[in-house]
Amino acid sequence: MSDERKDVTPPPGDAGEDVTEEKHSEKTAAESSAASAGASAAGADAEEQAAKEKAAQAGGAAEAGEPAADAAPAEGAERPRRVETPEEKEARRAAARAARDAAKAQAAKEAAAQAGGAAEAGEPAADAAPAEGAERPRRVETPEEKEARRAAARAARDAAKAQAAKEAAAQAGGASEAGEPAADAAPAEGAERPRRVETPEEKEARRAAARAARDAAKAGAGGGAAGAAPAAKPEAPAAPKEPSPNQPLLDRLVAIIGERVGADAVEEAFLNERDADVPTVIVKPAHWRQTAEVLREHPELKLDYLRNVSGVDQETHLEVVYHLISFVLKQNYCFKVKTDRETPSVPSITPVWETANWNEREIFDLLGVDFPGHPDLRRIMMPDDWVGHPLRKDYQPIDPEV
């Protein structure tokens, strides 16, 4: 009934390593390299298509382009595997470099073209790339190597093109689907080969090529983003793919706050896609106390239960996050209040929800946020004479020995 049990208990330190080794070895090397490149959400696995689409939608243009990037090494790294003389190695590196440059030039050109003007800027770069890349491999170059270099260059160029196509699509208003098939096709083609054995050199080559392609993708994204920015920005929070059932709730919530507290109380309102579309509202500190009372009393909200209060150091500012639920209407909401780092202060809501008392003390203790209106604001976890607020990102203990 039960499967065979692994009898080797790993040492406690390697807890991070043990996640289904075998399953992953089945994945293609290209895929795992995609994962290591940080594109985990955009892995080329067909089953993870949904996740990928989401990632792409969220604006992860760079990730979406990455699978394509892996095609380059896959194909290019194939040949020189068996014996590699120093010359070959050198040649291979040069090839990778050339590919990188070519891709960069390509991306730059495309970006420039997209931007409308300044095509000249792209041109010299394109010229420079081959000039530099052609220098090295000239000395010794077997036909195989030449072939490998060309393949790598081709793959990188394809990647850059795919990227450009995608960006064009994004600019046109449609999301990044257009770019995706191309990006997917590339690894599918190249991924097959290098799976079996991979020498350190090959790995190195693959990584180098992946890096090159990634750079290309970034360059492309940069150009595209600059053009698309004004069009894309207002769209992002307000227009989810298919309107969520929570959208009316959010709209109503904003309307209620606007009408009962003040039109300028809401700083920002959006649905948290990562968290089941929870309506999330950022409230201005000055209006928070009054908003809290409205939230608790209003017949359409009745947020009687404060589940959790968290403090977050966002480095640019501090944030206090409130998760609320209505026991009557069974609806979750999330509220945030932003405050600056130098003199952080958020009105206390302990008079509204008693449970905020110790939570606010904890945030005061660990992050240093002042809560005017709190009945008994003092440290709760750290000793009273402690210096500093440990959960701050820049916290330095006064005595490193402690």
Add this chain to the structure above:
Amino acid sequence: MIRTEELLLNVGPQHPSTHGVFRIVVKLDGEIIIEADPVMGYLHRGTEKLAEELTYTQIIPYTDRMDYVSAMTNNYVLVNAVEKLMQIEIPERAQFLRLIVMELQRIASHLVWWGTYLLDIGAMSPFLFAFRDREIIINLFNELCGARLTYNYMRVGGVKWDAPDGWLDKVRDFLPYMRKKLDEYDTLVSGNEIFLARIKGVGAYDADTAIQYGLSGANLRCTGVDWDLRKAQPYCIYDRFEFDVPLGRSGDCYDRYLIRLEEIRQSIRILEQALEQFPEGGETMGKAPRVLRAPEGEIYSAIESPRGEIGCYIVSRGKDKPYRLKFRRPSFVNLQILPKLLVGETMTNLITILGGIDIVVGEVDC
């Protein structure tokens, strides 16, 4: 005229009834408490700060050490939040194993509470019975994952170990045994006159107060509020099983006592159904990438631990480590009502009320 003076008394941090290192400074007028100030932080390890430097898998053992009486549910709240954020599918077999260990854990946790609570108020033998029966569960866990308290059993994507041969049968055998023992507990304690005199009507509050203080678990349900996250916002596979959520009426320590005992019975019911439906074969780990990089975003995910709503708020910036990890610890939140309940009570009732809230200091301090 007798001259009376206020007395400031320090209860703890080393005190048997505080279940850990926890201190209450009480101001006494004779034997009556007129003010109480809980002092905590003796067990503060900075788990949330440490977590910012750890990968998600490395954080799991830290959750074991928060509520060390209920490590399985703590494991779950973290991995569940990460899985939701990364949208990872969990295989059926892993879901069942998770549910089974969580419900066994609920029984074990309530047994610890039952035993120590009675010990607090002066009954020695129930403690021995409770620990005898809990030992069976601890041994089952030991067999499953090699640890008795800090299991580190769950992983993002599934569970670390499959059940060894015959393990499920041992669980199956345990259930009727436990049911019988529960009846014994009832006969022994639940109707005992001295016991009733000690806890009936003590530490009572109403539903509005409970909600206002953010109480959860038996502390909330003893006032009649029907709120159990297993039913209200089902997670794991709880929506597939039939069970009742026991509710109290008077909101006193006795109701909390009855609810916890009844919850053991309901857990047995869930376990019976889960063993019945347990899938043959299948994976115990889903498709989780080797390096867990949660996508940028944030999530608050909560489950019903034996002590109430334990939640995990993750802010991710797309790295393999959380940018910020905050635990909503039911012990910490539930404990807030203590100073309010203690005013006007006697010193003996301090022990009864504190025990009734059911805290684990590792979780209060985190």
